[in-house]
Amino acid sequence: MGQQFEMPFFSEINRPVLVDESVIEKNCKSELDAIRLCVNLSTYKYAQNKLAEALGLDRGRMSCILNGTKHLPANLRIRFMELCGNLAPMQYEAIKLRVDIRQMTLEEENNKLRKKLAEAEIMANEYKRIVHNARAA
Secondary structure, three states: OOOOOOOOHHHHHHOOOOHHHHHHHHHOOOHHHHHHHHOOOOOOOOHHHHHHHHHHHOHHHHHHHHHHOOOOHHHHHHHHHHHHHHHHHHHHHHHOHHHHOOOEEEOHHHHHHHHHHHHHHHHHHHHHHHHHHHHHH
C-alpha cells in the first residue's frame, strides 16, 4: 500500500495572515491598491488566471478587477483573502476606519471552539432530559 500522510486541519489550510501595517500604509492609497497588494504578496502574483478560476470568475473579469474597472464582489472577498493568504484589503479598511485588528492565535481559536462545544453539549443534555421526561409522562 502507498504511504499515508496526515491531513492538516481545514482551518489551517487557508488561514490568511496579517500584512505588516507599514507595508499597507506605504503601498495602498486606495482599496484597489490593497487588492493588488493582496495578490502581489500571494502565490498568484504571476498566475492570476488560476486565482480567477479558484474564485469562479473568468480571466477577463479578474483582469478588470485588478485594473479597477470592475469591483471584487463582496461575497468573494473572504475567499479571495483566503486564497491569497493575507488580509491586506481588510487591513486597509481597518486603517482607514481607525480600527485595530489582530489575528487570533490558534490557542485562542481552540479555546473559543471548546467553549462552543461545551455549550452545545449542555444544550444536547437538556434536550435529552426533556425528551426523557416527555416519554416518561
